[in-house]
Amino acid sequence: MKLFNSLTRKKEEFKPMDPNDVKMYSCGPTVYNYFHIGNARPFIVFDVLRRYMEYRGYTVKFVQNFTDIDDKVINKANEEGVTYKDIAEKYIEEYFVDAKGLGIHPATIHPKATENIDAIIEIVSTLIEKGYAYESEGDVYFRALKFKDYGKLSKQPLEDLVAGARISVGEKKEDATDFALWKAAKPGEPYWESPWGKGRPGWHIECSAMANRYLGKTIDIHSGGVDLTFPHHENEIAQSEAANGCQFANYWLHNAFLNIDNKKMSKSLGNFFTVRDAAGVYGYEAIRFFMLSAHYRSPINYSQESLEQAKSALERLHNADNNLDFIMKNGDDAALDDAQKEILAGFDKYREKFIDAMDDDINTADAIAAIFELVRDVNTALTANGTKAFAKECKDRIHELCDVLGLIREAEEENLDAEVEAMIEKRQAARKEKNFAEADRIRDELKAMGIVLEDTPQGVKWHKA
Ligand code: AMP
Numbered sequence: 171m172k173l174f175n176s177l178t179r180k181k182e183e184f185k186p187m188d189p190n191d192v193k194m195y196s197c198g199p200t201v202y203n204y205f206h207i208g209n210a211r212p213f214i215v216f217d218v219l220r221r222y223m224e225y226r227g228y229t230v231k232f233v234q235n236f237t238d239i240d241d242k243v244i245n246k247a248n249e250e251g252v253t254y255k256d257i258a259e260k261y262i263e264e265y266f267v268d269a270k271g272l273g274i275h276p277a278t279i280h281p282k283a284t285e286n287i288d289a290i291i292e293i294v295s296t297l298i299e300k301g302y303a304y305e306s307e308g309d310v311y312f313r314a315l316k317f318k319d320y321g322k323l324s325k326q327p328l329e330d331l332v333a334g335a336r337i338s339v340g341e342k343k344e345d346a347t348d349f350a351l352w353k354a355a356k357p358g359e360p361y362w363e364s365p366w367g368k369g370r371p372g373w374h375i376e377c378s379a380m381a382n383r384y385l386g387k388t389i390d391i392h393s394g395g396v397d398l399t400f401p402h403h404e405n406e407i408a409q410s411e412a413a414n415g416c417q418f419a420n421y422w423l424h425n426a427f428l429n430i431d432n433k434k435m436s437k438s439l440g441n442f443f444t445v446r447d448a449a450g451v452y453g454y455e456a457i458r459f460f461m462l463s464a465h466y467r468s469p470i471n472y473s474q475e476s477l478e479q480a481k482s483a484l485e486r487l488h489n490a491d492n493n494l495d496f497i498m499k500n501g502d503d504a505a506l507d508d509a510q511k512e513i514l515a516g517f518d519k520y521r522e523k524f525i526d527a528m529d530d531d532i533n534t535a536d537a538i539a540a541i542f543e544l545v546r547d548v549n550t551a552l553t554a555n556g557t558k559a560f561a562k563e564c565k566d567r568i569h570e571l572c573d574v575l576g577l578i579r580e581a582e583e584e585n586l587d588a589e590v591e592a593m594i595e596k597r598q599a600a601r602k603e604k605n606f607a608e609a610d611r612i613r614d615e616l617k618a619m620g621i622v623l624e625d626t627p628q629g630v631k632w633h634k635a
């Protein structure tokens with residue numbers, strides 16, 4: 171399987187350090203609003219990468235953080251007259267509602283910046299000890315130019331970096347290229363105690379700290395939108411490699427923008443649609459399908475037309491699937507005959523096509539084309555082969571491929587019910603043993619899956635958020 175590595179600007183064969191423990195980190199949302207269709211692009215495409223790696227037999231540990239403290243979260247809290255925590259908690263819950271609707275599997279771990287302040291303080295302290303960072307009136311800054319590889323990801327010449335750097339009002343930096351690791355608290359702002367006084371972490375350092383804590387010093391894959399390449403990912407590399415003295419991530423993956431009228435969709439430009447609103451019009455699955463109908467490194471344009479198209483293409487898949495369900499219920503009971511077995515064997519070429527496409531830097535556009543070719547042949551074959559057994563085999567083949575892309579997800583729903591019940595039982599057992607930490611952990615994990623538990627005198631009830 172080949173992946174395009176932004177670090178080397180080449181498609182490279184993917185060789186994880188340990189196939190049974192692939193370490194993947196993706197920068198998650200800043201939680202101060204519903205997420206928009208542009209934000210949904212990395213969440214969906216890297217969910218597909220993770221599913222595909224699992225399909226190919228890898229075990230993946232996937233970490234996606236929540237940035238639950240920053241200026242935008244604080245401003246929103248002030249506007250609404252509530253705490254930063256109220257805002258963060260609300261939009262984390264809303265994230266999971268939309269993510270679930272879009273068929274994005276919960277990450278293995280969803281750490282929050284504010285729950286990792288100790289790890290952040292530790293890495294900042296290390297950077298100060300090593301001379302890469304310095305305290306200045308309660309702020310701490312990183313000396314970007316002291317890190318000799320600075321610019322290696324974004325491939326910017328040092329002169330350009332220097333020329334583009336600015337010192338903002340209130341910053342007390344030695345050099346314009348330096349960036350904040352820790353910010354002294356302004357009056358009325360939330361803060362944490364630190365060796366440098368009351369303050370809060372900068373944005374870049376949280377990802378270095380959490381990747382290190384949950385995955386280790388070197389990870390296999392780091393991903394995010396292309397706008398994060400500079401400065402965010404460049405700074406993550408500088409911090410992590412300066413602190414740990416080894417390569418931070420072996421493969422860097424970046425998705426291209428989702429545009430609207432040829433401009434990046436973004437909260438700050440105000441040209442955005444939230445996933446929640448768009449799902450109300452087209453349905454969540456159409457959004458997912460639309461996103462996967464292009465290669466993740468090509469820009470895509472969001473329009474009513476493209477979403478309508480996605481919706482009707484998806485309908486063809488669902489119609490084929492419903493037809494198979496019907497035959498599986500009402501069709502002939504005869505066992506598979508040799509001619510049918512031969513037809514089914516002929517379908518293998520579509521699986522191969524699908525795998526070839528996905529192996530080529532996750533080419534979901536071609537992978538979807540392979541699924542549609544399979545569906546076309548299935549529809550044709552069914553006219554003369556309307557048996558339950560044959561329909562079941564066809565359905566399995568279509569679902570095997572669709573599951574990798576997270577499309578037509580009814581089977582996942584059934585599996586989910588069983589999984590939830592099993593986890594609730596485990597939680598009850600933990601509570602019986604007075605292992606409340608484990609019981610809480612399971613509750614949180616269920617919460618991350620969009621499942622809400624209710625303890626009633628009759629037992630535990632659950633529903634979807
Ligand atoms: P944010 O919450 O703004 O930090 O963004 C979360 C993720 O969405 C990051 O990986 C961004 O790079 C990505 N992102 C934001 N806007 C777009 C867009 N218009 N197209 C594609 N990715 C985007």
Ligand code: ZN
Nearest residue numbers: 197377402406
């Ligand atoms: Zn990050």
